[in-house]
Amino acid sequence: MVRPTMEDVAARAGVSRALVSLVMRGSPKVSDQRRNAVLKAAEELGYSPHAMARSLASRTSHVLGVMVSDLHNAFFAEVVDGLDAVAAEQGFDLIINTGGRSPARERRAVQSLLSFRPAGLALLSPVVPSAAIKSAADQTSVVLVARSSRLSTVDTVNDDGERGIGLAVDHLVSLGHTRIAHLDGGEGTQSAPRRRGYLAAMEAHGLTPRVVASEYTDAAGAKAVQALLNDGEMPTALVCCNDFNAIGAISALEEAGYRVPHDVSVVGYDNTSLAALRHVSLTTIDQPRNEFGRLAAEALLQRVRGERTEPVRHLLHPSLVVRNTTATPGGPR
C-alpha cells in the first residue's frame, strides 16, 4: 500500500526525477529511448502521478469542482454528463460533492471543494445564500447552473422558464383550449419566471389566467387538483410547474373520474426520465440539460484560460415534447 514516487521510477529507469516528470506530462523534448525506459519502469512499479503534489508544485489545477444540490434528482446527472464531456476533452477532472439541499451541508460541501483549490467551481442549483457564493467566487471561478445571480464575478446558465411555459400554453391554445390553469411552484427557484410566462402567454392569447398555488411535488399536484375540484369549474387544461406536480395532478384527476387527456390535458416541465415512461407519457417542456453542463464547463474554462473576465449569462431555449397527456378539449379526435 506504500506507493512508488517519481524518485523510485527515476532510479529504476536510471534517469533523473525531472526527466520522469517530463515524460509523465507528455513533453516532446524527451528521446524515445529514455521515454520508453521511463514508461516501462513506471508500469513495472505501478506508478501513477500524485495529483495533489503535482498541483501544489505547479500552482495550477486540472480539477473542476461540482456541487450538486440534490443527487436524488436525475436532472443534475445530465448536467454533470455535459460538464464531464467538456472537462475530459480539455484534460480536466471533475470532483463532485453534494449539499443535499441543506444550506449548512451545502456550505460544507463548497468549502470541501475549495480546499482542493480547483481551477473552477460549478454550483448546480445551490441553495446557499448569495453571500456564500460571493465568497467562493473570491477564491476561484464560479458558474451557477439553474440559479440566477446578479454577482458580477460569476457566470450563470439557466433556461428561459418564461418562454418554456409560453410554449406549453401556445401548444394548448393551438389544440383549442381556452380554460387553462397554472399549478404554481410556490417558493421554488424557477417558479417566478414560469408564472410570469404563463400570465404573459395567457394575456397574449386574450385568455383569462387562473393560478393555483402548489409546489414541486406529486402530493402538491394532487392537492391542487382537489382544490380545483372543490372550487367547481374544472379547466380543460393544466400547465404544471414541473413533472412531479403534473403526475400528482393526473392521478388526482383520474381518481376523480376525469380522463387524461380526454377531459383534461396536462403539461409538465423538465422532461424528467419519468415523463418518458410509457405508463406516464407526459407532454412536457424539455430543458437542454446536457447543454447546461457543456456551457457551464466552457464558461469555467474560458475564465481559467484568462480569455474572459466579464460575466456571461446563458439563457437557453427550452422545447416542447408532445406525448399523450394533451389533446383537443373533449378528447383526441
Next chain:
Amino acid sequence: MVRPTMEDVAARAGVSRALVSLVMRGSPKVSDQRRNAVLKAAEELGYSPHAMARSLASRTSHVLGVMVSDLHNAFFAEVVDGLDAVAAEQGFDLIINTGGRSPARERRAVQSLLSFRPAGLALLSPVVPSAAIKSAADQTSVVLVARSSRLSTVDTVNDDGERGIGLAVDHLVSLGHTRIAHLDGGEGTQSAPRRRGYLAAMEAHGLTPRVVASEYTDAAGAKAVQALLNDGEMPTALVCCNDFNAIGAISALEEAGYRVPHDVSVVGYDNTSLAALRHVSLTTIDQPRNEFGRLAAEALLQRVRGERTEPVRHLLHPSLVVRNTTATPGGPR
C-alpha cells in the same frame, strides 16, 4: 484570486507558521490568547487550509473517494447520503466521480480518484473488470457496493436478492396466487440471485415456476408482457426484476385490457422514488440503501484505522413494501 497561506496568517498574527498549523488542527496545546489572534488573522485574510498540501505533508488523507457508476439512478443518491453521514461524523470528506456505466470512463474515474490518494475508495456498482478493482485495491482500501467479489482485499455490501424475491413470492402466495411468473433481469448484475430466489420460493410453495426473459427497463417489461400475451395463458401475478420493468409491464397489461391489481398483481424491486408516486403506487422490495452507504463508509474507516485487515461481506435484508399493485386474485375484496 491569489489565496493567503499559513505564512501570511502567521505573519499577521505575529506567530510562527507551526503555531497556525496547530490552531488549524484544533490542538489543545495552544494558549487561548494566541489561538484567538490566529483565528482573527485567518478570518480577516479569508484563509482556509489547503487540503492537498496538508495531506501531502501529513502523508494521510481525510478523503474518501466514491465512484458512482450511474448518476442517473437515484438508488445511488441514497447510498451516497449514507456514506456522507458516516464520513462527516468522523471528519472525512467525500469526493465523488462517475463512470456513466462505461468501463473506459469508469476506469478513468477511478484513476482520477486514486490520484488524490484517498484514504479509501467506495465503488458503487462498478462495471469495470475485476482486475481493475484489484489494482485499485493494491493502492488503497476498497469497498464494493451492489457488486460482489471474491477478492480477499476488498469489502462488499450487498442486499440478499434471493431473499428479497422470496418476500415478493411469499406475499403473493399469501394473497392466494398460484400462477406467478418472473420477469427476469437477463445479464443485469443482480438478476442471477433474484432468479434463484424466485425458483427457490416457488419450489418451497410447491408451485410451477415460469421465467420470462426480460431486462431492467420499462420497454423490456412491456415486451415481456407482450410475449406472455402471445403465449396464451396470463399468470395472475408478476414478480419483476426491478421497478422500471414492473412499470413497463403494468402499462402493457393495461393497454391489453387487464386491470392491475384486479386481474394481475405486479411486484417491482428496488423501491425507487418512482414506486412511491401515487400514480404508480407499486408494491416492491426495498433495499436499505442508506444502510449500504453507512456500512460501506464504516468498512472503509475500519481499514483506515487499521482495525481490520480481513475482508467483510455485508448481506443486508431487503423488505417488502406493499402498495396498490397487489391484491387477491380476482381483485381486491
Next chain:
DNA sequence: TCTATTGGTTGGAGCGCTCTAATGCTGTAG
C-alpha cells in the same frame, strides 16, 4: 578552427503544509 545553436538532460529551489526535536519560559521543589 572557433563560436553559436539546438535538443536532451539534470540539480536545486520551492509549492503549503505537518511533524519532530529543540527552544525558551514559567513555576516549584530541593
Next chain:
DNA sequence: CTACAGCATTAGAGCGCTCCAACCAATAGA
C-alpha cells in the same frame, strides 16, 4: 540559588512534484 519539570512555541526538514536555469554533447555556420 540551582535543578528540573512541564508547557507553549518555533526552526527546519521533508512530503511528491514542477519549473527554472544550467549543463552537456552534437551539429551548424562563420
